[in-house]
Amino acid sequence: MKYDLPLIEGTLIKRYKRFLADIRLSDGTEVTVHCPNTGSMKRCAEPGSRVWISDSWYPKPNPKRKYRYTWEWVEVDGKYRVCINTARPNQLIGEALESRTVAGLEHYESLQREPKVEDGRLDFCQMLPDGSRCWIEVKSVTLLEKDNGLGCFPDAVTDRGRKHLRRLQALKQEGDRAVLVFCVPHEGIREVTVADHIDKKYGETLREVMSSGVEVLAIAVNFEDDDSGFEAAGVLPVIV
Known part of the structure; x- marks a missing residue:
């Protein structure tokens, strides 16, 4: 971007x-x-x-x-x-999905932005000609509490974030693929975990939906040296 x-x-x-x-x-x-x-x-x-x-x-x-x-x-x-501009991670991931550079999500042939779901919208829906769908919700990880490379999400209690997890879980149970993407626009973060100490309910919900088949990816971000932009730069470990 x-x-x-x-x-x-x-x-x-x-x-x-x-x-x-x-x-x-x-x-x-x-x-x-x-x-x-x-x-x-x-x-x-x-x-x-x-x-x-x-x-x-x-x-x-x-x-x-x-x-x-x-x-x-x-x-x-x-x-x-x-x-810290929360609109940019969606733009960044959208570009990476369109260019098919996100590992594990590169084989889909069409992309819909902000698709409608039963109780609102998610960020993306990828599709194949046979009708297979992959629903994606993007969250931005910017909290590094200690200089140890471990980024945390969320940085505040988020009822809306738990709602998105439940929607992904429901879509997975209907037979579609569902993926939560942590976009990490922070140069100091090398792996991502859930901030149970900030929002215990979010952590509990995340683990529950993962156990039911919702996938979680974390995508690193490279910043341009001339401050002109950034790009998606590969997958980071997720520790939950």
Whole structure:
């Protein structure tokens, strides 16, 4: 996934009201930006952190946007880039599915985005000519609590996340394939586990649906050195 132009660097002053953040640019200018993340952003919103933002006014001004800039990345522990924009993992995985570069999911011939299910939508549905379907829900893993390479999901209690697990389980029981994909846009994470200490019910539900046949994959992300984008980069271990 490539941005239209390289991201703009700055320093985080503070995040507040969930969807807003104040950032100081390199020339000293302070701007309020949109924060596209509804989670706790645990360890990813420390004041003073290096951050990167995108400009919605490129290539021309966008009067429909109340806030010109969008917070995209943050540097954690002074060395790891992390994408906190929760829309990007879906875009990234969607591109990888279309290019058939996700191991184990590369043989499907068509892809539907945001397919309707009984109680809402999931992120993707892959299909084969014989009618076989593979339903996919994507979650972003950005929490590295200790510098040990072990990333945790979720970073806050998520009833919606458990609902998605139950929907995947139901689709599997109907005879389809069902896959939960952990997208890992964090340079410091090398394996993924469930955050039982944050949301015990999510952990219990995840193990239950896995035992009924729902598959779980974790996909690493490589960040471009020039801050122009990133790409899916292979499978990581999942420890539950």
